[in-house]
Amino acid sequence: MSSFFFFVQLLNAVQYGLILYLVASGLTLLLGIMGVINLAHGAFYMVGAYMAFAVVQHLASFWLALPLAIVLGLALGALLERFLLSRLEGADHLSQVLLSFGLILIINEGQRIIFGNDPHGIDVPGVLNFSIPLSETFAYPAYRLFVCAIGIVFAVGVSLVMARTRIGMMLRASAENRPMARALGVNAKRMYLGVTAAGIACAVLAGVIAAPIASVYPGMGDQVLILSFVVIVLGGIGSLPGALVGALLLGLVDAFGKQFFPNFAAFLVYAAMIAVLIARPQGLFRGTGT
Amino acid sequence: MAKTTFDRRSALKVMGGAGAAGLALRAFPSPAIAQGAPVKVGFMLPYTGTYAPLAKNIDQAFRQYVAEKGDKLGGRAVEYVTVDDQADPSKATDNMNKLVDRDKVDVVVGTVHSGVQMAMVKIARETGKLMIIPNAGADAATRAACAPNIFRSSFSNWQPCYPMGKVMADAGHKTAMTITWKYAAGEEDVTAFKEGFGKAGGQVVGELWVPFPEVEFQSFLTQIAEKKPDGVFAFFAGGGAVKFVKDYAAAGLRKSVPLYGPGFLTDGTLQAQGEAADGLKTTLHYADDLDNPADKAFRAAYQKRYGAEPDVYSVQGYDAAALLVLGMDAAKGDVNAKDPLYAAIRGAKLNSPRGPMTMSAANNPIQNIYLREVKNGKNAYVKIAADALSDPGTGCKMV
16 A cells, blocks of 8 residues: 555545544533433434535525524524423433434434435535545545544634633533532533533534535434444543544544455444453543443 | 344344234135135335335336226236335344235235345245245345245346446456445345456456445545556445445546446436436446337326336336236236246236346346436436346256
């Protein structure tokens, strides 16, 4: 393998990892800070993708879908917390699993009723609809590089918020020790509302951003959900830097696994997870665990 | 992950129950059916999920053909029973038992997914129930697992892929790489292509296997760019086909390494693929603008009846009905008159929308495979890639 193609695979790995990070960050927030297992996270990702499809169809602009995704995601998240999750406070994980599994069914059925079962493609927005030639035969789509850039900006932004702001401090405290953070005056109700809204917004936004390269089809959220869980288990539940490292690691295992061990490619991602679970059950970065 | 566990577990329970019920029911001989009672046709198709559009088109075209024949099978009225198999192999046995034991259908028409199909084949072989396969291409259904009561109106996976070997060799390609999902249909497609390409003097220099049903291809496309074969043979369907064709174009590979595949790569997906699919050459037993009066009549009637364009899946459903009508007419409506029933289907000479179609000794269609090229959002006919092609039917022993 020449160094050129090694570099390209590295780029593939980072780009894939950053998309996964966008999705998984919301999942790890909910799980780490609120202890909520949200199986519907992938379904919200799908909501984002279908919303992008609808916006492109009816308003003929992909860029409009980005702010709309944030608004829609925040609203959905707030509703979810206010009317559903808040009722389950103190309930066990099984109730959360049942609730979010029910949400998956509802969202999937809603998608079927509104959009039908056909797969759809979304055109890459005009300004980014070109590829950058890397060799005479191979080019890299500009949109994928744009996704990389968004992922990096998001990661830097999130880590700044977590490290430098009061909100970040409260979030870290809650992830570390929920009862103690509460005792010290963190307003749990408000924080839960905010965290759920932000977490779901992450999923919806990731769905919009991924739509032009992932295409839009029924059940697209299921696979992403599984990979997101792998990411946060790798990185340590509740840890945002952990999710970033986990996602990048998964990207590397995936890209190079497919190159060097094609027959085991599907399994390698999980093998990595098992290895981490054996060596460091709490994940690469310490999270709360439960 | 949670979804499948959940489904499987509940499916197991149901299956256990259904199995017991099935045994109990089988203990009683079914009453002789009066000639006046309707023929029960059981559709087992994936009415929900990724393959739902295929199921709908098969179902619609089947009913269209029967309606064109006066809604009668061998002089008897028709009653349809439908079961949604969700393209889920783990529920296949249970679903098939529902039709055979609970609903006591006279004939099963299904299905799309090859994994589900093989479970159905097993039961059809055990019970001797007449079954017509309107899509699933699993080679074994008309090879080692063939049976006198199992017919196929679609294709074997081998059929559309084998001729592509010669097509690519004739285009001057000496080396090729293959890429597909790692599952039964993908493996059968690639095997058939390799056989055809090898016989035509070509050499497959690399096989890429994408975990099913993943649609992240970037790492594989990089490997194609690295190896630079003369051409690529790809098999994907549905959402995977949309994404693969678009990613292939975006990676700049389309001009340097031409892409080929069986027709499923561009059937029912062209609208979503857009210009990324332009000029793509595929082989299949159907094309969008065949110069064929039967096809023109079929398309016009289908559009009038359903307000939608038919596709290859509609044609397969239509011909499944044509085979059944032939058999039932010969048996004068008596599904138990197996000799005339099966003989008539085996001897079918259909003037199908796809062109002439007869049945092989293994009950698989003998049909033309067309080379098509994507032009203006259509799979335009180019030429006949293989004339009256029959699946080898290796290992088929009819009892």
